[in-house]
Amino acid sequence: MKHLISIDDLSKEEILKILDKAEDFEEVALGLRNCRILEGKILANLFFEPSTRTRISFETAMKRLGGEVVNVSAQEASSMAKGETLADTIRVISNYCDAIVIRHFLEGAARFAAENSSVPVINAGDGAGQHPTQTLLDLYTIRKECRRLEGLTVALVGDLKYSRTIHSLIKALTLFNTKIYLVSPEILSLPEDFLEELNGDVEKAKLEEIIDSVDVLYVTRIQKERFLDEEEYRRVAGSYRITLDMVKRMKENAIILHPLPRVDEIDVRVDSTRNARYFKQAFYGVPVRMAILSEVMV
């Protein structure tokens, strides 16, 4: 049985296969072509943490392929979990459906869920751990919008310590001969042991020194909910804001990505520049998740 728990579980070839499949599904995602390969299948969306974008894009992806979705919201999931272990919850729900998408606040929860499930499990974010479907859609966006994946220069900006999106993406980027700049306040820098594990061209940098040399500027939100200390949050919030003036210094074809939702990391006036691709990136979540769902269920 196939699960998708961490980007580490996929080889470069498997990643490229999913991206190619997503390319095939783009017309279906746009409603231009019909495809019912998941007709008769049921997906359970099990979200122990609130989510809008990820949950809706999974739901849309499933329905575009003819399947049905059962949603368990954060509130329902937590009341279900009262007195019941995640292991038992998964054992029960996996009897009702053909695949489970799970988001959970504990790291490793998706892997543990997979170990207790009789159907494929897809990790939609586990605490500050991994978010592999976001990574696949990020890679897809980069390949579509930069017309290649190999040999690019990417700056990762913002919360590199707690962002699961970053933790998944950075590992995947190193597979594609990417030059990676890490731009963050010191207290939100990438954990040292994570950095030690990376095999690639990775270095810390200041935004103003590298902004004119990057192909991709990947900006993340400073996540208030990840801070134990509100004072610490206030100090760093807003310290990495992308403005129109900064965008003017970027390469003409460079792109700006953001996993969304944004707070104020990117000035809204940047939205209308040719470099802003974050809303397109959000759309690409649908064909990429269609590819993932078909990969685990067909």
Added chain:
Amino acid sequence: MRELVISKIKEGTVIDHIPAGRAILVLKILGINEKTRETVSMALNVPSKKMGKKDIVKVEGLFIKEEELNKIALIAPNATINLIKDYEIEKKFKVKLPEVVKGILKCPNRMCISNSKEPISSIFYIKTNGNEVFAKCHYCGRRIKELADYLL
């Protein structure tokens, strides 16, 4: 130098070349405590040419399985094992680092599922980098280095 010290055993397992101060941890890893039956003798801070000081553990009447003994390598990578029968060494070998250990180490990440109320045992993958031994959590990916500090 005077020879040590604690009496020979007729049958059982002798664990030698344990870093000084870690004999108790070795017993902990092997699950030997006041509730188990074995007679155990320990020598602490024994002078050693190679190690300066070392600990030795003798467990009488028990041939510990090699797989179990290899867990000792987590905190005593140079430990040697002597299996004794009729006061003679029947087999002698060095411990080897296991690739995976289950339920031995505790993940320091408070947000790791292995520290929750779930029916779950910690699982760590053991790796080396030169002389350094480290372990990686199967669930959250956290890496730990001073393994003796993380014994459950």
